[in-house]
Amino acid sequence: MSGLTARHTGPGPAAGAEDGTAARVVDAAKVYGTGDAAVRALDGVTVGFPAGRFTAIMGPSGSGKSTLMHCAAGLDSLSSGSAWIGGTELGTLGDRQLTLLRRERIGFVFQAFNLVPTLTVAENVTLPLDLAGRRPDAEWIDALIDVVGLRDRLRHRPSELSGGQQQRVAVARALAGRPEVVFADEPTGNLDSRSGGEVLALLGRAVHDMGRTVVMVTHDPVAAAHADEVVFLADGRLVDMMTAPTAGRVLDRMKAFDTKAFDGRPAGGGGTSS
Amino acid sequence: MNSPTRAGGTPAGSRSASTGAGRASLRIGLAGLRAHKRRFAGTFVAVFLGVAFLAGTMVMGDTLRASFGKLFADANSGTDTVVRGADEVTASGPGPGPGQGTREPVPTGLVDAIRKVPGVAAVAPVIEGAGELVKADGKSLDTRGPTVAGNWIDEPGLNPYKLVEGHAPKAPGEIVVNRDAARRGGLEIGDRTLLRTPDPVHVTVVGVATFGNEDGEGQTTYAGMTRADAERYLMPKPGEATTIKVRAGPGISQQQLTERVAKVLPAHYEAITGTQASDETQESTSGAFLDIFTTLLTVFAGIALLVATFSIHNTFAIVVAQRTRENALLRALGATRRQVLGSTMAEAAAVAVLATAAGLLGGIGIAAGLQALFPAVGFPFPKGALQIHVLALAVPLAVGLLVCLGSAASPAVRAGRTAPVAALRESATDTSGGSRRRAAIGLCTAVAGVAMTVGGAAAGPNLPLTALGAVLTLAAFVVLGPVASSVAVRVLGAPVGRLRGVTGSLARRNALRSPKRTAATATALMIGVAVVSVFTVLGASMKATLNQTVDRSFAGDVAISAQVYGAGGAGLSPQLATTVAELPEVQDSVGLGVGVAEVDGAGRRLTVTDPAALSRLLDLGKVQGSLAHLGTTQIAVAKDEADKRGLAAGSRVPLTFADGTRVDFTVGAVYDQAGLAGNYLISRAAWEPHRVQDKDTLVAIDFRDGVSTAQGKAAVTEAVTAFGSPDVQTKSEYATSSAAGIDTFLTLIYALLALAVLIALLGIANTLTLAVHERTRELGLLRAVGQTRGQLRAMVRWESVVVAAFGTAGGLGLGTFLGWALVKATDGSGTGAFAVPPLPLAVVLLVGVAAGMLAGWRPARRAARLDILRAIATE
Ligand SMILES: Nc1ncnc2c1ncn2[C@@H]1O[C@H](COP(=O)(O)OP(=O)(O)OP(=O)(O)O)[C@@H](O)[C@H]1O
Ligand SMILES: [Mg+2]
Secondary structure, three states: HHHHHHHOOOOHHHHOOOEEEEEEEEEEEEOOOOOOEEEEEEEHHHEEEOOOOEEEEOOOOOOHHHHHHHHOOOOOOOEEEEEEEEEEEEEHHHHHHHHHHHHHHHHEOOOOOOOOOOOHHHHHHHHHHHHHHHOOOOOHHHHHHHHHHHHHHOOOHHHHHHHHHHHHHHHHHHOOOOOOEEEEEOOOOOOOHHHHHHHHHHHHHHHHHOOOOEEEEEOOOOHOOOEEEEEEEEEEEEEEEEEEEOHHHHHHHHHHHHOOOOOOOOOOOOOOOO | OOOOOOOOHHHHHHHHHHHHHHHHHHHHHHHHHHHHHHHHHHHHHHHHOOOOOHHHHHHHHHHHHHHHHHHHHHHHHHHHHHHHHOOOOOOOOOOOOOOOEEEOOOOOOOOEEEEOOOOOEEEEEEOOOEEEEOOOOOOOOOOOOOOOEEEEOOOOOOOEEEEEOOOOOOOEEEEEHHHHHHHHHHOOOOOOEEEEOOOOEEEEEEEEEEEEOOOOOOEEEEEEEEHHHHHHHOOOOOEEOOOOEEEEEOOOOOOHHHHHHHHHHOOOOHHHHHHHHHHHHHHHHHHHHHHHHHHHHHHHHHHHHHHHHHHHHHHHHHHHOOOOHHHHHHHOOOOOOOHHHHHHHHHHHHHHHHHHHHHHHHHHHHHHHHHHHHHHHOOOOOOOOOOOOOOHHHHHHHHHHHHHHHHHHHHHHHHOOOOOHHHHHOOOOOOOOOOOOHHHHHHHHHHHHHHHHHHHOOOOOOOHHHHHHHHHHHHHHHHHHHHHHHHHHHHHHHHHHHHHHHHHHHHHHHHHHHHHHHHHHHHHHHHHHHHHHHHHHHHHHHHHHHHHHHHHHEEEEEEEEEOOOOOOOOEEEEHHHHHHOOOOOOOEEEEEEEEEEEEOOOOEEEEEEEEHHHHHOOOOOOOOOOOOOOOOOOEEEEEHHHHHHOOOOOEEEEEEOOOOOEEEEEEEEEEEHHHHHOOEEEEHHHHHHOOOOEEEEEEEEEOOOOOOOOHHHHHHHHHHHHHHOOEEHHHHHHHHHHHHHHHHHHHHHHHHHHHHEEEEEEHHHHHHHHHHHHHHHHHHHHOOOEEEEEEHHHHHHHHHHHHHHHHHHHHHHHHHHHHHHHHHHHHOOOOOOOOOHHHHHHHHHHHHHHHHHOOOHHHHHHHOOOOOOHHHHHO
């Protein structure tokens, strides 16, 4: 387990862009629809996710968290601005290149329905590698399986697992290819606090023991407290950031969204972390 | 939807509430249909094609029947009474020669007696026989219908043919031909050619005629000559005619005239009305053919609709399963079972009505198109208005609605049974399929079906038992489908998984997901492929039987055979065998002619030949008695037939001929192998008094020692140019040409089955489209974690291939088995061969798999176009 850190190869924390971010968006805007029905889901967001760190994205419902994550991960394209994974600008890539980039450099954990129902746990974990025709690193996968604690469930189908177990498999899958960045959209949203805690601990270990970069969208201040830093979105804009968060501080910050209408554009454009 | 009513509301109130509820189901059903139009595209197309095929067949059948009816009625409108021989001998069973209704000729002397009957306006003897025209290039005109020669009748109104060019034949050797024959034969007025009756007659074309206003009587070629010529070449002796036609004077009805004429006829002759005669001609010329043709088409429309039923049922089953949550929500909100059931049925009914209506229009379009197409491809079917009878609309309409609603019934009932709590549960796919009960029922049916099929085929043979067994076996295949599909897909899909890595194994597992669905999808294809295989095996077995017969029976070097298929051909001249026999290269040459007679009251074909020479050129097996001296008092009988009728060498057999004479023969010899020789042999001398127009169907030739086949063949070919240059064939060429008709027939069957297979493939495509829709989220996930569009497409396509392979393999197995059973069950004598042609069946398998790939094309493309984010966000 501790060997994970030592043995990891491939793009590590140093493989990001010169500014030390594994992923970033610059002046990102995303508009859905046209004319009167247009919704600015992202409105000039600039943010970098530092390599080797665990970043949480928070904000009220509809504030653009998922949109930001999708655009940063190459699942969706920006209306204007640019998105980068390491030194690669996503806007310049075609569908096939984006697919290959996702498969090789990014891992995903969604809120639910993370697993292919026809595949076993083991097959789900190695799915991105199998799709790429890459030979899985047996020791690494083996170690991962132990970390997520699913050794006795390898031959099972997703439908035979609990929600928490399914999410742990998803985390293992996200890490199986040793991606530069793991994006997780409310990975604990469907879980009770204990299962959620296990999943968050796993993500934390991926960052601190294995040197991965994790970006996680969450609603839960307790979950956000596992992160190294938190960025806050409101109405499609970056409104605040917090380093070394605690659940209490995050909760207080969130409450502020509910009580007072937000005004102005603080920290606009300067949302890089130190 | 209904306002709160007090308990115990009036009956009227509750009725209006229930109609309101009915309207609600209808509204929900139609909304569902509107929202998911694409899902029903496959159902629509399946019903449309099936109904269009059926309606097209019926409309076309009616139209052709009406056109032919009009054609014959018009052509014979001047004939009020027909006089003919009263006795008719019809030989049953397949085989060449005058099968249907051979009658004794009428003496032309009767004409004078008839002319004296009061009310008779005109009388003419009609001589009709076979006459094959030889084209300008020296080859026989290849015909698709009868080849008729006769006397040109000058009496106005009694001749169905109308001279349009040139003049009527006056001198010996002058003929009039119908326009279609002239065109196809490249013959013009003044051209000299041969007319084979079947002895070659040198003729000159002096006129061109039409049949009514058509270029010909259907496919028939006609040559009209002088009465003297016709008597000489077409009748056994002068002073005889085939029939006598009579026209009535003004004010006399057909009935009256016929009765009066009948009074002056001696025994053995009869008079019938012109209407009856034209009806009978129509029946024998086109009616029987049309009946077979439309029946055949209807059977294949039925197969297509059966296949469609499976596809449609599957579509509804899937749609209902996918809508479990929605239906459960409706139930939770207070919809009754009947309302949910009703909404599904309303959807089905809407699709049924639309598709059936479109199908009817399509069918009429097909019929109109074919009518226009026939002349273009050289079938001069008579023109006539499109006949759209009520029945031709009502039957396809009823069948279409029944198929559609019937297929939707059980899924609709299932929809009604949806538990309200299903709305709250995660909807799981139905992975059942291999239930014990199903397996048990299926196995029992299979055992019973196979046992009956094999029993009926092997012991007996008993066709009804085999047929019942075949139906049970088919049912067993359908019932066992879901049980078998998991195993079959695992086995058939294994190479896919190995070849295509994770894409292949995902495809295979997707096919395994819902065994019932996979089985239902594959079953449709299975039925289509099974029918294709049955015919492939049947055709190959028939060919093998023919080959075997020629192989065992033919002991000569080369053969000359008359056209075996199509009603046409005048046969070979009996002089051909004797001409060839005189060649220095030829050792022996014998002709085989055909005669009919009633043996113990049953019509039988006789082979008219020189039995002694025949026994040297055909292998007759062991012969009891002697073939050398049959003379005019003895016949020879094949062993099987002799056993059946209790005959042995020395038995007495009375034969009744078409001329009404009864002659007692003795069985002079019994031979073991019927083969090419047929069941009865009679000498030419014995047949001579009863003949009408002699022809041979086969001439077998043996060369002298030291003459090579090539040498001999060249000499014979040279010698037969005077006979219209029939093909001289080696033994294997002869076998192949005998089987040529089978290939033509198979091609037609394949073309007809293509529709059923197409519907089955549409079913696969439709199921896949629905599955892709159902798995949207999963596909999005796969794309998110790095599956390329290409990989996704391949995954869907391979799933399609695996399902198609399952259906095709099942169909091949079932079809081969049933083909074997059919061959055995119809082979009464036990001499038929059974052959499984590996190459055609391999082609069927390949085509099935390739078609599966094609069926997966569109769903795969649609799946690959999925927007990842939408897919992930899909509820
Ligand atoms: N496909 C779409 N079309 C139109 N508008 C959209 C679309 N997707 C998102 N939006 C809008 O963009 C805004 C941001 O949505 P997004 O899903 O990013 O919010 P979120 O912060 O993830 O919210 P939640 O916490 O509820 O998941 C919302 O106002 C939403 O309505
Ligand atoms: Mg969201």
